[in-house]
Amino acid sequence: MQSTISSTNKNYQMTPSERSAFQTAFMTWYDENRRDLPWRQNQEPYRVWLSEIMLQQTQVQTVIPYYERFLATFPTVADLAAAPEDLLMKTWEGLGYYSRARNLQKAARQIVDDYDGHWPTTAAELEKLAGIGPYTAGAIASICFGEVVPAIDGNAFRVFSRLLKIDADITDPKNRKIFYDAILPLIPEDRPGDFNQAVMDFGSQICTAKNPTIGDTALAPFFRSYQDGTLLDYPVKTKKAKQKPVAMFAVVIRSQNGVLFQKRPSTGLLANLSTYPLVAAETLQADDDELLTPEEQLARIEAHFQEAYGLKLQQLHESGLKPVVHVFTHLKWTITILQAQLAADAELAFFPGQWYTEAQLVDVALPTVQKKIMARLATD
DNA sequence: GACTCGTGGGG
DNA sequence: TCCCCAAGAGT
Numbered sequence: 001m002q003s004t005i006s007s008t009n010k011n012y013q014m015t016p017s018e019r020s021a022f023q024t025a026f027m028t029w030y031d032e033n034r035r036d037l038p039w040r041q042n043q044e045p046y047r048v049w050l051s052e053i054m055l056q057q058t059q060v061q062t063v064i065p066y067y068e069r070f071l072a073t074f075p076t077v078a079d080l081a082a083a084p085e086d087l088l089m090k091t092w093e094g095l096g097y098y099s100r101a102r103n104l105q106k107a108a109r110q111i112v113d114d115y116d117g118h119w120p121t122t123a124a125e126l127e128k129l130a131g132i133g134p135y136t137a138g139a140i141a142s143i144c145f146g147e148v149v150p151a152i153d154g155n156a157f158r159v160f161s162r163l164l165k166i167d168a169d170i171t172d173p174k175n176r177k178i179f180y181d182a183i184l185p186l187i188p189e190d191r192p193g194d195f196n197q198a199v200m201d202f203g204s205q206i207c208t209a210k211n212p213t214i215g216d217t218a219l220a221p222f223f224r225s226y227q228d229g230t231l232l233d234y235p236v237k238t239k240k241a242k243q244k245p246v247a248m249f250a251v252v253i254r255s256q257n258g259v260l261f262q263k264r265p266s267t268g269l270l271a272n273l274s275t276y277p278l279v280a281a282e283t284l285q286a287d288d289d290e291l292l293t294p295e296e297q298l299a300r301i302e303a304h305f306q307e308a309y310g311l312k313l314q315q316l317h318e319s320g321l322k323p324v325v326h327v328f329t330h331l332k333w334t335i336t337i338l339q340a341q342l343a344a345d346a347e348l349a350f351f352p353g354q355w356y357t358e359a360q361l362v363d364v365a366l367p368t369v370q371k372k373i374m375a376r377l378a379t380d
Numbered sequence: 381g382a383c384t385c386g387t388g389g390g391g
Numbered sequence: 392t393c394c395c396c397a398a399g400a401g402t
Contacts, residue, residue: 055398062388062397096386099401133400153398173381200398209396210391240395241383269385328386368387 012164012182022222023188023195029219030198033205035060038067043193045119045144046077049107052136053100060204066095078117081108089272089365096368098271103131121145134176143193150183151196152176155203161235162207162214165224170235243332247281249301250324250335250373253313255342257355261364269328275370277353278335279304294318301338309352316340324376326369337373 014022034040037060039051050070054063073091074080080088083105092101107129111117119126123141126132132140138151150156157170160183168175187195206213214226225231253260253276261274284300285292292300298316305311319337326333342348348355356364366374 052398057386057397057399059388059397094387096388097399099385100399103400131400135399139398151398154396155398197398204398242394271385326386328384330384 010166012166012178013185014164018222019186022219023186025218025222026198026202027188027191027194029217030194030201033201034197035201035205038064040197043144045140047071048143049119049132049136049140050104052139053104053131054095056100056136057097058095062095066092077108077111080105081112085272086363086365090363093273093365094368094371098273098367100131102272106130107132119144122147123149139196142187142196146192148184148187148189148192150180150187151199152179152183153200155207156183156196156199157235158209159199159203159207162212162225162231163223165230165234167234167236169238171237241330243327243330245332245334248333248335249279249281249297250275250337251277251279251301251305251316252319252337252339252373252377253277253342253351254340255346255348255355256344257348258357258360259355260351260353261356262353269331270367270369273365273367273370274354274356275367276373297336298338309350311350313340319377321376321379324369324372326372333369335369335373337376 013019037051039047041047051063051067054067054070070091073087074083085102085105088101088105089098092098095101110129111119120128121141122145123134123137126137126140127134135151135153138147138149139153141147141149142151157179160166160179161168161170164182166178166182168178170179202219206217206219212231214220214223214231220226223231225234251260260277262277263274264270264272266272279301281292281297284297284304298318302313302316305313316338317340319339321337324333324335324337326335
């Protein structure tokens with residue numbers, strides 16, 4: 001069969017002697033520098049799994065307090081499976097990517113119902129659980145069950161692209177196999193979990209995105225890109241799109257029973273969390289409209305509430321506060337705050353949502369953007 | 381395969 | 392201010 005040279009079948013293997021020397025040096029580095037983290041106290045799959053889910057796209061320092069609190073609230077997988085959704089989301093409040101929390105409970109119920117409380121022990125089986133993809137499956141299988149399998153996250157892409165000068169675009173999912181095939185033979189068969197955790201520690205402390213310090217370690221001779229001065233050319237990735245700007249209004253309606261909140265739909269952005277009623281400016285604009293003035297927008301919002309809910313808002317007005325800006329992964333909300341005080345005899349039951357006093361809010365899961373708006377109001 | 385889905389921190 | 396980054400997965 002004719003072989004062809006392409007970027008997808010380059011040879012990234014080390015010689016047996018180089019590989020052996022690398023493994024020794026790498027595991028020695030880990031033994032001397034490994035971080036003492038809460039989820040490294042033992043290898044119970046529940047604890048390791050919880051940490052891996054929380055650590056998805058989230059820094060260690062952010063996760064630690066959430067991890068401790070979550071484990072105290074839901075000590076076992078059975079507790080989590082049986083948890084009320086409101087408590088679940090309140091415990092996750094502020095950590096972001098809220099589908100992780102819902103998938104966590106889904107997977108807990110899979111373990112309890114489908115696996116009789118026993119964890120599957122291979123990456124292939126683990127990947128069938130909700131919220132567990134190729135990275136997390138590899139991490140749990142290697143750490144908890146000793147399977148020789150890579151756990152390829154952002155650290156692994158960075159470390160091994162620089163180690164072996166792999167120039168495949170890490171943002172392209174089809175290139176994942178290139179890394180898998182390159183990493184697999186480097187895993188010491190007696191310490192696969194430690195190897196994958198060493199990649200995390202080395203990647204986050206030494207082989208960092210900015211200001212890497214590989215030259216200060218005994219690993220430097222193995223890093224091909226360091227040796228030829230091309231370290232910062234790796235990993236190769238295409239840059240992300242900018243956030244789409246979105247103009248929003250937050251409508252703060254106060255009554256004798258508290259402030260009106262609405263629970264967001266069970267899917268999509270900030271699913272199941274509560275906010276002040278939010279209205280996207282785009283929904284106020286007719287196709288043939290010129291750009292609306294602030295006065296026209298206020299009139300449109302009053303009309304919107306009247307049409308949607310049959311409600312007449314009295315004294316709806318701009319707060320005069322600076323808009324709240326909140327950036328998501330792909331959206332940038334600029335939020336104008338509107339306020340209204342309802343008359344004492346207003347029909348509160350007609351309003352869509354829930355009236356919460358400050359004391360009641362303690363148990364309600366609020367996204368950070370909502371807390372930002374509340375903080376802005378408090379400065380008034 | 382391209383989008384969607386949060387938040388906090390650093391240069 | 393803006394951009395990138397941080398232990399990705401689901402659709």
